[in-house]
Amino acid sequence: MTELARTPKQIGAIIRRARKQRGWTQTELGARAGLRQETISLMETGNPAARLDSLLAVLAALGLECRVLSRSTGETALEEIF
Amino acid sequence: MTELARTPKQIGAIIRRARKQRGWTQTELGARAGLRQETISLMETGNPAARLDSLLAVLAALGLECRVLSRSTGETALEEIF
DNA sequence: AGACTTTATCGGAATTGGCGCATAATATGG
């Protein structure tokens, strides 16, 4: 199971899905990632200005990781990201 | 070809490698991603506080994309990220 | 409906990205 993450919103959705799958609250995930519940909330709602290290900490806490590969199919214009 | 991206430094290295592969300068990549050369420089050197949207813009400009999947092998402690 | 849990939001303070402009420091090449 591998999820596409081209936009902040997509990433937020992935995080929320994974968190719920584990039955965790935002507060719980925040504690594991060393972040506040508020920060998790922002991230899950697609905060485009989230810090890279915060994102990586959350992924690690969820037992997830990020892989970079050449864009296979479909285009995402720069504007879509924001 | 898929690259593991668990830390800001790894991501920076991936970006630099991809950029050089295309024969682009940081200024060139910056222009395509809507960012400044200085920002690209910081990113490639592993800036942990880079903004998520900036990172995604750079990946898109390089024709790359990010995928999130369950962490397969090896552990990365939270401290490693910083 | 009512109580409880979970999530979203708001104040202020501190920190930092990213911009603009400029300039060292470091490749690169002729």
Added chain:
DNA sequence: CCATATTATGCGCCAATTCCGATAAAGTCT
């Protein structure tokens, strides 16, 4: 070598995250 191109730093500024504490707004369940 030396001129040039490329990359890394510098300062001031504005905007925005993130933290802290607290609270409003949803959601969940009996």
